[in-house]
Amino acid sequence: MSLKDDLSRILGSDAVVDADDILRSYSRDQSFEQPGKPDAVAFARTVEQVQEVVRYANKTKTPLVPYSSGLNLHGACIPKAGGIILNLSRMNRFIAIDDKNWFAIVEPGVTLDQLQDGLAAKGLRAMLPFGVPAKRSALTSVVERDPSLASASFEYGNDLLMDTEIVLPTGELFRTGLWSAGGRPGSHMGPVRSMIYRFWTGAQGTFGILTKACIKVETLPVVMELHAFGFNSFADAVAPLRELQRREIGLECFLLSSFNLAALLSRDWSIPESYPAARQDSSHFKTLRSELPPWVLFINLAGAPELPEEKIAYEREALGEVAKKHSLSSFNLNGHREVLMEEILRPWRILKKFCYKGSVHDLSFKAPLARLPEFQRLILQVADTHDYPVDDIGGYILPIERGRAVHCEFDFHCDNNDAVEREHIHLVWQEASQKLIEAGAFFDRPYGAWSQMMYRHSGQYAQKLQDLKKELDPNNIMNPGKLCF
Amino acid sequence: MAEEAKKKVPQNRLPKQVYQALEYVVGNRWISDKRSLVETYSKMSIEGMSYVRKHNRDASALPACVVLPATTEEVQGVVRVCNRYGVPFIPFTNGQVFSGTTNDQPTLIIHMSRMNRIINIDSDNMVATLESYVDYAQLQAEAMKVGLWNGGTPLATSLCKLSSQFAFAGLWQTDLKYGLLNRNIVSVKMVLPDGEILDTGTRCLPGAGDFWEYGPGPDLMGLQRGGAGSNGIVTEISVKLHPWVGGTSLPEVPAGRPSLVDVHDPAYDSPPPPDNHRLYWIEFKDLDTEIKTMREISHSGIAIGLNATGVYSAYYCSQTQEMTWDRCKNKFFPDYNCYVIIAGITSPRQIEYEEKVLKLIVERNGGTFLTEDYKPEVLEALMPWNLDCIRHTSGFRMNRKMYASAWLPVGPFEVGKKTQEFWKDALNAFGECDITDRGGADDTPFIYALQRGRFCFAETDNYPDPTNPEEITKAAGFGIYGMARLVKEKVCPCLMAFLNVEPLVSMFPEVGPRQHELFRKIRRVFDPKSVNAPGRQVWTEEEWNNVPPQLKDMVNSMRERVGLEKVK
Secondary structure: OOHHHHHHHHHOHHHEEOOHHHHHHOOOOOOOOOOOOOOEEEEOOOHHHHHHHHHHHHHHOOOEEEEOOOOOOOOOOOOOOOOEEEEOOOOOOEEEEEOOOOEEEEOOOOEHHHHHHHHHOOOEEOOOEOOOOOOOEHHHHHHOOOOEOOOOOOOOOOOOEEEEEEEOOOOOEEEEHHHHHOOOOOOOOOOOOOOHHHHHOOOOOOOOEEEEEEEEOEEOOOOEEEEEEEEOOHHHHHHHHHHHHHOOOOOEEEEEEHHHHHHHHOOOOOOOOOOOOOOOOOHHHHHHHHHOOOEEEEEEEEOOOOOHHHHHHHHHHHHHHHHHHOOOEEOOOOOOHHHHHHHHHOOOHHHHHHHHHOEEEEEEEEEOHHHHHHHHHHHHHHHHHOOOOHHHOEEEEEEEOOOOEEEEEEEEEEOOOOHHHHHHHHHHHHHHHHHHHHHOOEOOOOOOHHHHHHHOOOHHHHHHHHHHHHHHOOOOOEOOOOOOO | OOHHHHOOOOOOOOOHHHHHHHHHHHOHHHEEOOHHHHHHHOOOOOOHHHHHHHHOOOHHHOOOEEEOOOOHHHHHHHHHHHHHHOOOEEEEOOOOOOOOOOOOOOOEEEEOOOOOOEEEEEOOOOEEEEEOOOEHHHHHHHHHOOOEEOOOOOOOOOOOEHHHHHHOOOOOOOHHHHOOHHHHEEEEEEEOOOOOEEEOHHHHOOOOOOOOOOOOOOOOHHHHOOOOOOOOEEEEEEEEOEEOOOOOOOOOOEOEOOOOOOOOOHHHHOOOOOOOEEEEEEEOOOHHHHHHHHHHHHHHOOOOEEEEOOOHHHHHOOOOHHHHHHHHHOOOOOOOEEEEEEEOOOOHHHHHHHHHHHHHHHHHHOOEEOOOOOOHHHHHHOOOHHHHOOOOOOOOOOOOOOOEEEEEEEEOOOHHHHHHHHHHHHHHHHOOOOHHHHOOOOOOOEEEEEHHHOEEEEEEEEOOOOOOHHHHHHHHHHHHHHHHHHHHOOOEEEEEOOOOOOOOOOOOOOOOOOHHHHHHHHHHHHOOOOOEOOOOOOOOHHHHHHOOHHHHHHHHHHHHHHOOOOOO
């Protein structure tokens, strides 16, 4: 029997594909990762089917790559050793939205925009990441630790995952959080007193397949008030940013470089539907880029359910005090306010940046606030050395947990259809990544080439991951070739 | 006393070459196998089974030896010796919780008390790095000097060590805003059972510093947190700090408050709250109203702490045991109540706003604030909480019996009602050890609101006399019954005190399901020789086969009592 026949027996013949053109479409994404073609694509609809496929893969020692939306954009779903792509996009049910206890339970096929729409109907919101495609799986986004735009608050500082349901690499089902007792979900606590759920985060499906997740949600703000301040350099923003965070002002807080803000606001571009995107010229983008300050800091004051205006009033007053103390100059939002306010809840317009050259190759890492100017200089030096125009580097800075850490994304832009340019940008991106890691920038989600660069330096941590991999996935079927496996 | 009972219980000893090797690592001043010394490590303050073994004159209750290493390198040296000779070891700080008792084999206690330094307070990145014997009070005192704090202390007092709480619990009164210790760990440095070092978070990358907790990739700290200290020894822990607006110091009690009838120090027993902080007490007519109001307060986004106290106020706020009992008997404190901690972090206007919202919600739900006009004597009696809500020092001072069989199920606020129902059933079935056992049955369980009210812990406890084996056995029944009942009702029994984590892992395969199988695999990776606190978080197959049949029978009888099948 062929692989297709075997999988069809488990999933039904309409749920398995091995046509070459389809397989080829799963072999690459917009990243620099080497293409790798799967042998079959299988669509599961139920957790039992997922378990069956995992057992089959173990029995036949066939590599298995979990796939939800394919919008990781960093090569996480590209098979390194052929095998089965287990596509979970048909597992797309909302299991529950609990407006009393503020959580949603979703399967992997539910997308970020579907989640936000479903929640809005009940007066709730998800804390979405900025610049992650709307059609990305909400479950995968949370499990892969895409940082929410509200990360500056302690409550939403990259800890949105509650209960999980996981098919382990050997096919057993395991639940964490309240779910571990077999009852209702609604907390990350459990089983016993463990925080074991965190082990599956950032794992790129190498330790199992999450089939359901309970995600923390919030009430929709009744009132919001967005403030913005311009800076000539990122270094100038450090001190006021630190003070704003220490005083816990605002729910959302982030900085955008002029490149990224211009892309977001450009009227000529629309949000791409696929990646790499089609390259387009935009005179509006060029005009905006030349007019905007190099960096703009955004602070969103969100009114709570009770007396929202009064909450905003005391935060506005405090914000004014900090602005005065640091002589901050307000960035005039007129004409853009509505667009930018929409971004707080549906933060996808920044993806228009892909229209500049087609593909975007980011440096996505965590750093302490104080070291960010140093890392930024390092990136600019590498770009300059390789004649990459420094004005074409996009920047997005997100303080996490009141500035304890900062999530940074610096982008290089590239036309993937131009082989010479692609090779050039690949070199710049790789060298900048390497130098950043050597300097201490922490790539906590080590996709693609970053994995070797990170794990080479992290000794016992990598060793223990490898030991656990051998114990929990003895046939090494789960997304082999990723991370340090 | 019978002649047999008078015989001295024999003490296990380490082989001479092992003792010498350990002595070489820590120096002869910091190792001892003297009977008088190891005896002090032979029971833990709330670990019931060790008391039972003491009462049964079980020799395995005595450790063979104790060492006190001073550095991570010394801990590595000690662990390597243990690994080489197959000597089981147990890391030990306060011995306050279920640190895990010794077993039949000669066992080494590694007491971390010399590793008591705050290594660094990084005020830029709001991170404190501590050695394993640093307690909450020590950390807070230093952090507050630079306008920061760690976000809370446990009710088990601020003398708890954060490294121990990493292994076990870490519930704070300010969980509403700051979460448990879970949410506040940046990284740990662990000496693994083979002597190697594991650094988690950004520490694992040279030159990165210590500011971020996840990865790279899968999060190994998630496997270690709550692992009952059985996958290695934490020698350093870095925790998050948060803005503190309450001033540079609090009145400090070195080791809990005095428990004498005529000692009443206003500095500690009637203090005002810290600067820019307020504490409000609210009374409710019943548990339903209490729960409804607590959910609304949580969702409103105000406050840093929100908890219902019930019987706990009687012993946290009384000066004598008799006063505790009297206040319980006479229902001095409201049956249904909660306290709310508010802080003006952004500005003083934040306090005004939050107070206004609080009053609105309480009024809407028919709650009543304790004030100078309404039950002023109760409000006066509750004043110790003004400081204890930030740095808890009174602990269980006025309940001199043993704190045991804590049930701490997790769930939405309604879990408080289920806890009350099940606890009443347990009291009816087993009877109470002390009048304070009725807390949670006749009034509110202790409810900790967490994560803006998405879920809570609802705690009930009982208090046997540690010198009375019958009462301790009764308490054991409470604990195992509680686990069985919660599992039967599919309520997550997140924290259960009295026993070590086992037998509650292997004998409740419904949880996970079959959590013990996954935990065994993880244990094989970290501790293949099973020397690190063996039998604590999960039994190996071999250990399972050697579990005394009486213990299995005891658990199985409780399983059957609630309608679960026996575990074979």
